[in-house]
Amino acid sequence: MTLDLLYAETEEELRSAVRSLLADRCDSATVLARAETGHPHDPALWETLATGIGAAGLLVPEKLGGQGASHREAAVVLEELGRAVAPVPFLTSSVLATEILLGCDTPESAELLRELASGSRICAPALPLTLAPGAPLPAALRDSGEGTLSGSVTSVADAVAADVLLVLADTGLYAVPAASAELTAQVPLDLTRPLATVTLREAAGIRLADPATARAAVAGALLTGAGLLASEQLGLAEWCLTETVRHVRGRHQFNRPVGSFQALKHRLARLWLDVASARAAARAAADALATGAPDAPLTVAVAQAYCSGVAVRAAEECVQLHGGIGMTWEHPAHLYLKRAKADSLALGTTGHHRGLVADFAELPAP
Amino acid sequence: MTRSTVTAEELSNRVRDLLAAHPPATTDRTDFLRARFDAGLAWVHYPEGLGGLGAPRTLQAVVDAELEAAGAPDNDPRRIGIGLGMAAPTILAYGTEEQKRRFLRPLWIGEEVWCQLFSEPGAGSDLAALATRAVLDEAAGEWVVDGQKVWTSSAHTARWGILIARTDPALPKHQGITYFLCDMHAPGVEVRPLRQITGEAEFNEVFLTGVRIPDAQRLGAVGEGWAVARTTLMNERVSIGGMRIPREGGMIAPVAATWRERPELRTHALHQRLLELWVEAEVARLTGERLRQQLVAGQPGPEGSGMKLTFARLNQEISGLEVELLAEEGLAYDDWTMRRPEGVDFTGREAGYRYLRAKGNSIEGGTSEILLNIVAERVLGLPPEPRDDKDLPWKDLAR
Ligand SMILES: Cc1cc2nc3c(=O)[nH]c(=O)nc-3n(C[C@H](O)[C@H](O)[C@H](O)COP(=O)(O)OP(=O)(O)OC[C@H]3O[C@@H](n4cnc5c(N)ncnc54)[C@H](O)[C@@H]3O)c2cc1C
Numbered sequence: 001m002t003l004d005l006l007y008a009e010t011e012e013e014l015r016s017a018v019r020s021l022l023a024d025r026c027d028s029a030t031v032l033a034r035a036e037t038g039h040p041h042d043p044a045l046w047e048t049l050a051t052g053i054g055a056a057g058l059l060v061p062e063k064l065g066g067q068g069a070s071h072r073e074a075a076v077v078l079e080e081l082g083r084a085v086a087p088v089p090f091l092t093s094s095v096l097a098t099e100i101l102l103g104c105d106t107p108e109s110a111e112l113l114r115e116l117a118s119g120s121r122i123c124a125p126a127l128p129l130t131l132a133p134g135a136p137l138p139a140a141l142r143d144s145g146e147g148t149l150s151g152s153v154t155s156v157a158d159a160v161a162a163d164v165l166l167v168l169a170d171t172g173l174y175a176v177p178a179a180s181a182e183l184t185a186q187v188p189l190d191l192t193r194p195l196a197t198v199t200l201r202e203a204a205g206i207r208l209a210d211p212a213t214a215r216a217a218v219a220g221a222l223l224t225g226a227g228l229l230a231s232e233q234l235g236l237a238e239w240c241l242t243e244t245v246r247h248v249r250g251r252h253q254f255n256r257p258v259g260s261f262q263a264l265k266h267r268l269a270r271l272w273l274d275v276a277s278a279r280a281a282a283r284a285a286a287d288a289l290a291t292g293a294p295d296a297p298l299t300v301a302v303a304q305a306y307c308s309g310v311a312v313r314a315a316e317e318c319v320q321l322h323g324g325i326g327m328t329w330e331h332p333a334h335l336y337l338k339r340a341k342a343d344s345l346a347l348g349t350t351g352h353h354r355g356l357v358a359d360f361a362e363l364p365a366p
Numbered sequence: 367m368t369r370s371t372v373t374a375e376e377l378s379n380r381v382r383d384l385l386a387a388h389p390p391a392t393t394d395r396t397d398f399l400r401a402r403f404d405a406g407l408a409w410v411h412y413p414e415g416l417g418g419l420g421a422p423r424t425l426q427a428v429v430d431a432e433l434e435a436a437g438a439p440d441n442d443p444r445r446i447g448i449g450l451g452m453a454a455p456t457i458l459a460y461g462t463e464e465q466k467r468r469f470l471r472p473l474w475i476g477e478e479v480w481c482q483l484f485s486e487p488g489a490g491s492d493l494a495a496l497a498t499r500a501v502l503d504e505a506a507g508e509w510v511v512d513g514q515k516v517w518t519s520s521a522h523t524a525r526w527g528i529l530i531a532r533t534d535p536a537l538p539k540h541q542g543i544t545y546f547l548c549d550m551h552a553p554g555v556e557v558r559p560l561r562q563i564t565g566e567a568e569f570n571e572v573f574l575t576g577v578r579i580p581d582a583q584r585l586g587a588v589g590e591g592w593a594v595a596r597t598t599l600m601n602e603r604v605s606i607g608g609m610r611i612p613r614e615g616g617m618i619a620p621v622a623a624t625w626r627e628r629p630e631l632r633t634h635a636l637h638q639r640l641l642e643l644w645v646e647a648e649v650a651r652l653t654g655e656r657l658r659q660q661l662v663a664g665q666p667g668p669e670g671s672g673m674k675l676t677f678a679r680l681n682q683e684i685s686g687l688e689v690e691l692l693a694e695e696g697l698a699y700d701d702w703t704m705r706r707p708e709g710v711d712f713t714g715r716e717a718g719y720r721y722l723r724a725k726g727n728s729i730e731g732g733t734s735e736i737l738l739n740i741v742a743e744r745v746l747g748l749p750p751e752p753r754d755d756k757d758l759p760w761k762d763l764a765r
Pocket of ligand 1: 262412475481483484485489490491492511516517518519520569648726729730731733736757
């Protein structure tokens with residue numbers, strides 16, 4: 001089977017809608033100003049993205065009020081969100097939580113999906129952001145009977161924006177109102193994706209799935225999340241490359257643009273090649289997920305093993321080649337570096353995904 | 367080239383007719399290739415009468431796949447790569463009708479091998495600095511060529527060479543150059559093997575002394591040779607685009623096979639490097655596939671200029687890893703005999719050979735440094751470095 005690695009016309013239309021919204025409402029000065037308040041999320045921006053453009057329901061079937069689109073479209077949205085380091089809960093609510101709920105297939109989960117698609121609620125999985133596909137699932141939360149849940153999970157992304165938390169406990173999967181959880185904000189490396197410790201003390205939840213279904217749903221969501229994260233990393237890397245090229249063309253030292261020095265030209269040409277390759281890898285993952293290709297897990301692992309490094313390198317080059325400006329708080333380069341580095345830990349590190357490649361490609365360790 | 371209406375289905379019919387008239391099992395190889403050329407199925411995007419049908423280039427894959435499935439002989443592209451990849455597109459773009467008819471058929475069939483007489487001892491990356499002279503003998507209607515070429519692959523098997531020479535030293539270096547088709551059997555052409563890093567001699571030195579080239583074998587106008595040469599160079603770099611490789615095809619295949627078959631060789635450090643390179647090889651494959659899909663969709667991307675860079679680096683790193691993985695066996699080399707191979711054969715030899723031959727991947731056809739300059743300037747729009755040789759007459763340049 002051949003993967004379709006191009007962008008369809010409808011995907012390009014979706015891209016330009018998202019891009020122009022973000023250009024209007026999510027420029028880097030705005031992102032930085034919000035991050036400084038400690039509350040990076042912009043509810044009004046999310047509302048427009050979620051309902052105006054329909055991004056929140058992309059992966060939700062039409063019969064539940066969603067767009068019934070595929071992972072390919074979600075990937076395009078993530079490219080744009082990465083390009084803008086946009087502080088919105090798309091990855092957590094519209095991808096991870098949505099995929100978990102799709103894996104539950106109960107009236108309660110269907111109801112929640114409807115609310116996510118309409119943008120009236122935001123949902124975050126109460127799982128550490130570092131949790132990777134193929135890794136053992138945590139069992140930190142316990143059910144003391146009849147859906148009263150206790151325990152705590154750290155590094156939960158976007159929990160502070162969520163109305164509902166999806167809680168994986170020993171007895172299954174539960175929807176818990178965020179209001180009945182204790183959220184302790186953590187100081188995040190990535191200022192645009194807040195983290196919190198979620199603590200439940202005999203909190204009441206609605207059961208959505210039995211333990212086996214719950215685990216399968218979470219495992220599937222982690223695979224999808226990892227595959228689509230590659231597109232966020234691609235968009236981020238692309239912004240860094242474009243901005244850096246712009247800068248070195250205009251910045252003069254030694255009586256010529258610094259971008260005319262071959263040492264820099266070669267570094268940027270290599271980075272361009274890496275970004276072009278990351279695009280192929282990220283598109284392959286999105287398409288393999290969309291079509292349910294049998295080797296999707298391998299394609300996702302390849303994309304993650306490759307794209308994380310490219311995003312980090314692009315952001316690091318961006319800081320370095322901007323010189324002193326790149327080290328300032330005012331210039332947005334740091335927002336990208338922080339997101340890129342945090343993304344490289346999210347949903348499995350490069351090393352973890354290489355290990356998965358070893359399994360799938362049958363290249364065993366010694 | 368004009369778009370035509372030839373469809374995949376019509377091509378399939380033509381392939382079927384060709385196979386029916388010339389069953390591969392009972393037809394002589396050369397006869398089959400001639401018939402294939404005359405049926406327009408050699409390179410389908412070429413014009414009718416010249417081995418093609420003016421069909422979209424992407425349909426070639428359909429033809430190749432069907433002929434391969436039928437067990438048809440191929441024209442050994444590894445042996446005639448320079449002719450196919452560089453000489454042919456340049457002759458097609460700049461040749462007279464007579465030149466196209468004379469040269470393209472034997473070139474494609476492989477009856478006539480071509481070589482590229484571009485590089486000189488004093489002109490490699492700075493190719494336009496070349497010093498080989500061609501002076502017109504007006505009475506005879508012939509050019510008289512003197513000079514030396516170097517690193518010339520296949521010159522020892524070649525019947526023809528594409529040659530660039532200086533015809534006006536008083537002009538700036540890019541302007542005084544003319545492009546010729548050189549008969550390698552002409553008096554005054556001397557080919558000497560140049561032994562290389564692998565022990566064999568794939569390339570040669572070529573000495574040109576009073577070589578007479580009829581004006582009818584000039585390609586393009588006098589003094590326009592640089593523009594013609596650019597067509598050749600562009601085609602040299604883009605020859606990857608249409609190719610499709612399976613997952614784990616290419617250089618990574620023998621290393622992965624050794625890894626699976628020989629558990630005693632495995633170490634943790636090698637495992638990490640193998641996985642890293644396996645992932646990069648897979649991403650390079652996907653990038654090539656994406657490029658191919660862009661071409662099919664009529665939206666060619668600039669990725670092509672980068673693919674040669676990627677493959678050069680990967681081939682070198684992967685073959686280096688392979689030698690290390692083989693441990694004691696990696697200390698051995700298969701054969702240092704000076705052979706005169708007809709083409710490059712990466713798979714027919716052992717790891718040490720692959721390691722050494724791959725070193726040429728970042729030099730031949732434009733070095734990686736030069737390709738990075740091209741990407742930086744043409745794709746990213748970064749400014750060129752200041753230079754002072756552009757407007758000076760060639761004869762006044764420091765050498
Ligand atoms: C296996 C093989 C087969 C070949 N076959 C043929 C053939 O069939 N026909 C033919 O005509 N030629 C052939 N070549 C020649 C090849 O095209 C040249 O070797 C190549 O273009 C480099 O030129 P050079 O060797 O003179 O190196 P130089 O140009 O002297 O370069 C030396 C080093 O300096 C670097 N350099 C040079 N200029 C710059 C710059 N502006 N910026 C940064 N770095 C620079 C180069 O990248 C290289 O690392 C072959 C070469 C090899 C290795």
